[in-house]
Amino acid sequence: MEQQLPAGRRPRLVSSLGLGQRCCEVTLDQERGLLAWRHPRRGGENYFVPTSEIIAVEETELNKKQRNTGKWQKLAKPHAFTVYYVKKARNHRWWCRDVTFWCGDENLCNQWTQALKELLEMQKCRPKQLLVYINPYGGKRQGKKIYEQKVAPLFSLASISTDVVITEHANHAKDNLFEVNINKYDGVVCVGGDGMFSEVMHGLIGRMQKDSGIDQNNPKAPLVQCNIRIGIIPAGSTDCVCYSTVGISDPVTSALHIIVGDSQPLDVSSVHHNNTFLKYSVSLLGYGFYGDILKDSEKKRWMGPMRYDYSGFKTFLSHHYYEGTISFQPAKHTLGSPRDKDSCRTGCYICKESEQQLAEQQKKCGLKHEEDEEEWKVIKGKFLAINAVNMSCACPRSPKGLSPAAHLADGSADLILVRKCSRFDFLRHLVRNTNQDDQFDFSFVDVYRVKSFQFTSKLSEDNGSNVTDIGKKRFGQFCRDHPACCCNIADSTWNCDGETLDSSAIEVRVHCQLMKLFARGIEENCKDEAAYSHSSIEHLL
Numbered sequence: 001m002e003q004q005l006p007a008g009r010r011p012r013l014v015s016s017l018g019l020g021q022r023c024c025e026v027t028l029d030q031e032r033g034l035l036a037w038r039h040p041r042r043g044g045e046n047y048f049v050p051t052s053e054i055i056a057v058e059e060t061e062l063n064k065k066q067r068n069t070g071k072w073q074k075l076a077k078p079h080a081f082t083v084y085y086v087k088k089a090r091n092h093r094w095w096c097r098d099v100t101f102w103c104g105d106e107n108l109c110n111q112w113t114q115a116l117k118e119l120l121e122m123q124k125c126r127p128k129q130l131l132v133y134i135n136p137y138g139g140k141r142q143g144k145k146i147y148e149q150k151v152a153p154l155f156s157l158a159s160i161s162t163d164v165v166i167t168e169h170a171n172h173a174k175d176n177l178f179e180v181n182i183n184k185y186d187g188v189v190c191v192g193g194d195g196m197f198s199e200v201m202h203g204l205i206g207r208m209q210k211d212s213g214i215d216q217n218n219p220k221a222p223l224v225q226c227n228i229r230i231g232i233i234p235a236g237s238t239d240c241v242c243y244s245t246v247g248i249s250d251p252v253t254s255a256l257h258i259i260v261g262d263s264q265p266l267d268v269s270s271v272h273h274n275n276t277f278l279k280y281s282v283s284l285l286g287y288g289f290y291g292d293i294l295k296d297s298e299k300k301r302w303m304g305p306m307r308y309d310y311s312g313f314k315t316f317l318s319h320h321y322y323e324g325t326i327s328f329q330p331a332k333h334t335l336g337s338p339r340d341k342d343s344c345r346t347g348c349y350i351c352k353e354s355e356q357q358l359a360e361q362q363k364k365c366g367l368k369h370e371e372d373e374e375e376w377k378v379i380k381g382k383f384l385a386i387n388a389v390n391m392s393c394a395c396p397r398s399p400k401g402l403s404p405a406a407h408l409a410d411g412s413a414d415l416i417l418v419r420k421c422s423r424f425d426f427l428r429h430l431v432r433n434t435n436q437d438d439q440f441d442f443s444f445v446d447v448y449r450v451k452s453f454q455f456t457s458k459l460s461e462d463n464g465s466n467v468t469d470i471g472k473k474r475f476g477q478f479c480r481d482h483p484a485c486c487c488n489i490a491d492s493t494w495n496c497d498g499e500t501l502d503s504s505a506i507e508v509r510v511h512c513q514l515m516k517l518f519a520r521g522i523e524e525n526c527k528d529e530a531a532y533s534h535s536s537i538e539h540l541l
């Protein structure tokens, strides 16, 4: 073994170690945190693992079979260690792979495991203690099995201790988060869909505000950021938050992002009605089409994720449109626009710049004791769908999302207005949400990047809220009697991250980076990665 030690730097280990039945040169650059080796078989393939993506290192007992083959026989007692690491595959999927190196010298083996373990100890952002909530009824009802079979073994390999709660009813996780000793944990994990994530998020953000004495009912209150990260193990029906922040909905990939301690800030919208707090939203806040789908699909929960296709088809045929007024404040602090070709990626520049701009604006307003009275735009119309998205809302059904250029952490939401049009045109718009074509390139679709908005339906404007409720019931009956009718006699419902809101008139405000996830955003899928790893290998070996 060779130890190269430039002055004042951590040493670099270079050893010839056994791998399988052959030898290979293994390098650990402790300064840069890189482990590299060239596989003696597989055409001499180069391996290059940043220590930030090593999951665990273990001393390994070689079993009898391994000992009795090849070179093992010549060694009295071979010493070995195994490195578990992240292997990145196609489509943003991560696997946990392992490699076992051996040598005859016990000291050398110890030196390697020691050095690797020390580097792992230095990864301060990794969680050690997690609180896990499992919704056993989400999606295809596989949450518990997915956690036990795919996730728990990885957490234990990474020496993460967990307290696991299997929820017994809706709001169990949320209520529990107000009671637990939250400071004990480095993060909260939810196993389920967007609804379950929303519940955990409400628990954590609500708890934060309560502990800081902030009144959530005040729509203008400056909310306190939540620094406890949430990890999502996808086991729901849409899993849009997971897909849009990781690039795939896969439990193993998400578990690995949690283990390596990734952190992705996320914008959160607060939704109010008449100075009463209703809900927070991170993915879709949808009125009309997506609200109607959700309302109908709740009765069909037994169908599992298929319920959305069934209710989607039904809602599409009903072709209801709704009349109302939308007012919004354009997001002037951000460099991006919803029609941009580039989308939000790991380390996004637009998110960083926008956050800074917003902070400066708020500082100025604070100094002048001014309210943010930036211009409001008002749009009246008849809409098939009003969708406000804080993120792209990419999911397996819509791989690039409802707004492909939306940003995860830029303090803005994209407001998509789909006006009354023919069924055929609406279908063309819907189909473009599922393929590469531009879903905004229609005369009846408008999209704006906003930092806040309000909506009132014509019905509630005309009647006042009490009369609306009565009207809703009466006219609801009328409409069911005439299934072919597309008129707007009744209000629709808001779909807020997969849950319905009680009010159709709402005020929404985006809170820049209010919370954090164990994720890193979607990584650029480019050749650069291969080129980088190749040049680094050449440099290292």
Ligand SMILES: CCCCCCCCCCCCC/C=C/[C@@H](O)[C@H](COP(=O)(O)O)NC(=O)CCCCCCCCCCCCCCC
Binding pocket: 193, 194, 195, 196, 236, 237, 238, 239, 240, 283, 284, 290, 293, 294, 308, 309, 312, 313, 316, 393, 395, 397, 398, 402, 427, 430, 431, 433, 434, 495, 496, 497, 498, 499
């Ligand atoms: C022709 C097909 C057109 C399909 C258009 C699909 C666009 C899908 C975009 C989905 C955006 C989802 C945003 C996230 C929502 C979630 O927060 C939320 C809760 O998730 P959870 O259950 O995991 O807790 N999920 C939802 O509200 C579900 C939205 C479901 C959308 C399914 C739409 C299917 C539409 C089928 C239309 C069929 C038309 C057929 C005409 C012949």
Ligand SMILES: Nc1ncnc2c1ncn2[C@@H]1O[C@H](COP(=O)(O)OP(=O)(O)O)[C@@H](O)[C@H]1O
Binding pocket: 134, 135, 136, 137, 138, 139, 140, 166, 167, 168, 169, 170, 171, 172, 191, 192, 193, 194, 195, 196, 197, 199, 235, 236, 237, 238, 239, 498, 499
């Ligand atoms: N044990 C439980 N029984 C019934 N409902 C639950 C339970 N645990 C959580 N929920 C609720 O189920 C809703 C949907 O869960 P989710 O995991 O998002 O599944 P899906 O993606 O299929 O909708 C959530 O809003 C959550 O509040």
Ligand SMILES: [Ca+2]
Binding pocket: 267, 389, 390, 391, 406, 407, 408, 409, 410, 411, 412, 413
């Ligand atoms: Ca955003």
